[in-house]
Amino acid sequence: MADKTQVTEDGKGQTTEVGSLTVTDNRTGSSYDIKIKEGTVRAMDFRQIKVDEDDFGLMTYDPGFSNTAHCRSAISYIDGEQGVLEYRGISIEQLAEHSSYLEVAFLLIYGHLPTQAELDSWLYQITHHTFVHENIKEFMNGFRHDANPMGMLLASVGALSTFYPEAMDIDDEYQWHVATIRLIAKMPTLAAFAYRHSLGLPYVYPDNELSYAGNFLSMLFKMAEHKYEPDPRIERALDVLFILHAEHEQNCSTAAVRTVGSALPDPFTAVAGGIAGLYGPLHGGANIAVVKMLQRIGSTENILDFLEGVKNGNERLMGFGHRVYKNYDPRAKIIQKHIDELLEATGKQNPLLDIGRELEKRALDDEYFTDRRLYPNVDFYSGVIYEALDIPTDMFTVMFAVPRTSGWMAQWMEWMNDPELKIARPRQVYTGARDVDYVPVEKR
Ligand code: SDX
Numbered sequence: 001m002a003d004k005t006q007v008t009e010d011g012k013g014q015t016t017e018v019g020s021l022t023v024t025d026n027r028t029g030s031s032y033d034i035k036i037k038e039g040t041v042r043a044m045d046f047r048q049i050k051v052d053e054d055d056f057g058l059m060t061y062d063p064g065f066s067n068t069a070h071c072r073s074a075i076s077y078i079d080g081e082q083g084v085l086e087y088r089g090i091s092i093e094q095l096a097e098h099s100s101y102l103e104v105a106f107l108l109i110y111g112h113l114p115t116q117a118e119l120d121s122w123l124y125q126i127t128h129h130t131f132v133h134e135n136i137k138e139f140m141n142g143f144r145h146d147a148n149p150m151g152m153l154l155a156s157v158g159a160l161s162t163f164y165p166e167a168m169d170i171d172d173e174y175q176w177h178v179a180t181i182r183l184i185a186k187m188p189t190l191a192a193f194a195y196r197h198s199l200g201l202p203y204v205y206p207d208n209e210l211s212y213a214g215n216f217l218s219m220l221f222k223m224a225e226h227k228y229e230p231d232p233r234i235e236r237a238l239d240v241l242f243i244l245h246a247e248h249e250q251n252c253s254t255a256a257v258r259t260v261g262s263a264l265p266d267p268f269t270a271v272a273g274g275i276a277g278l279y280g281p282l283h284g285g286a287n288i289a290v291v292k293m294l295q296r297i298g299s300t301e302n303i304l305d306f307l308e309g310v311k312n313g314n315e316r317l318m319g320f321g322h323r324v325y326k327n328y329d330p331r332a333k334i335i336q337k338h339i340d341e342l343l344e345a346t347g348k349q350n351p352l353l354d355i356g357r358e359l360e361k362r363a364l365d366d367e368y369f370t371d372r373r374l375y376p377n378v379d380f381y382s383g384v385i386y387e388a389l390d391i392p393t394d395m396f397t398v399m400f401a402v403p404r405t406s407g408w409m410a411q412w413m414e415w416m417n418d419p420e421l422k423i424a425r426p427r428q429v430y431t432g433a434r435d436v437d438y439v440p441v442e443k444r
Contacts, residue, residue, distance in 0.1 A: 184405055204220075258424070293319075
């Protein structure tokens with residue numbers, strides 16, 4: 001008879017669901033009670049299950065960690081079935097409607113919405129850390145003219161750790177907060193420098209009179225004018241995009257930050273690991289892959305043929321599907337609300353948008369996709385917005401990395417405070433040869 005789930009109050013008034021499994025090893029007939037807590041069983045509790053004393057014991061095997069929790073976290077909550085995303089319990093819809101990116105960054109990192117005094121201090125600190133050491137410009141100039149901006153960002157953030165060696169003092173929480181401010185403040189500067197380098201344009205220094213998004217637009221696009229004046233509609237749309245991209249629990253890049261961070265380097269190095277994790281087309285690079293996919297489709301007439309290609313495995317519908325969302329990604333819905341207003345602000349029409357909307361409609365009318373619970377994710381429409389902002393395709397993933405820095409730092413800080421923090425060192429199932437003798441080259 002399975003144990004009924006009990007709910008117990010721990011000392012802090014937290015309720016945790018507990019229970020147990022009783023498993024029988026049919027190889028030996030032995031039974032074991034495995035504790036259930038918060039909907040999980042501890043992998044180490046299976047090591048006791050052996051066939052004899054020499055047996056190492058059972059491990060769990062979970063490539064891609066599809067069903068493995070590697071931490072406990074209170075930062076963001078996703079209900080993939082219902083298409084729910086909350087930051088510190090507040091819905092993404094409310095935050096996109098009422099908040100700002102820097103206020104959301106504070107919420108993610110410090111766990112509560114800031115008072116006015118806290119917000120004023122936070123904005124002041126971020127604004128006054130946007131400059132980077134002049135040597136970074138020399139560093140940037142060393143890249144090829146056509147260097148991928150994501151590669152430049154990855155290298156530059158890693159290099160930041162050499163400019164702030166005090167950040168290696170992991171036991172000093174003051175250094176955590178200084179590094180957090182420096183990273184959130186300097187990511188737009190580094191991203192803009194990478195963009196300007198790719199165009200052979202002079203770097204634009206931060207303008208402390210502008211908002212976070214406005215300053216980023218200025219560093220990207222300011223030319224000969226005395227002062228860059230961002231269009232408020234574009235500024236707001238970018239700030240909302242930053243809110244939507246700020247945090248998303250244990251995705252590939254955040255898991256990379258925690259994995260690198262578990263060896264206790266400085267946080268700049270851990271975030272550089274996150275940038276590396278975000279780079280690929282299955283994760284942060286998907287927004288680039290979506291635009292290239294829509295360009296390849298070329299017109300709405302070609303959509304059905306493309307979808308047939310997806311079904312027979314020759315294509316992948318980029319911007320669709322998600323490890324957690326088995327419903328519509330709520331962020332994709334919010335982005336769509338801003339697209340029409342943004343295109344009006346830029347006075348542009350984007351033919352890729354028409355193809356994207358028709359492609360979404362056809363896919364969601366097709367059982368192949370709905371049976372696999374493949375719906376648009378955050379990357380499906382974000383590229384269309386970046387295109388409308390005249391941001392080049394190879395900058396799209398950089399546009400993802402900038403706001404995700406606050407989520408990475410929130411997760412890193414939570415991990416450094418976690419009593420179960422330990423170095424990440426997964427096991428393997430060894431499938432190779434054993435006890436092979438060395439053969440001299442003349443006998444091979
Ligand atoms: C992000 O994790 C996060 O939170 C990430 C993110 C964040 O904010 O950090 O939300 C940001 O990375 C969004 C995802 C962006 N990536 C893409 O849009 C790339 C396209 N999507 C996929 O490659 C895929 O959906 C993943 C990688 C996102 C998720 O893959 P899973 O969970 O490993 O699912 P799966 O590959 O096992 O797919 C299940 C089935 C398979 O079919 P069968 O082999 O069972 O027949 O669905 C198929 C897959 O082949 N499938 C797709 C598909 N995605 C999955 N088929 C066609 N097109 C797709 N896009």
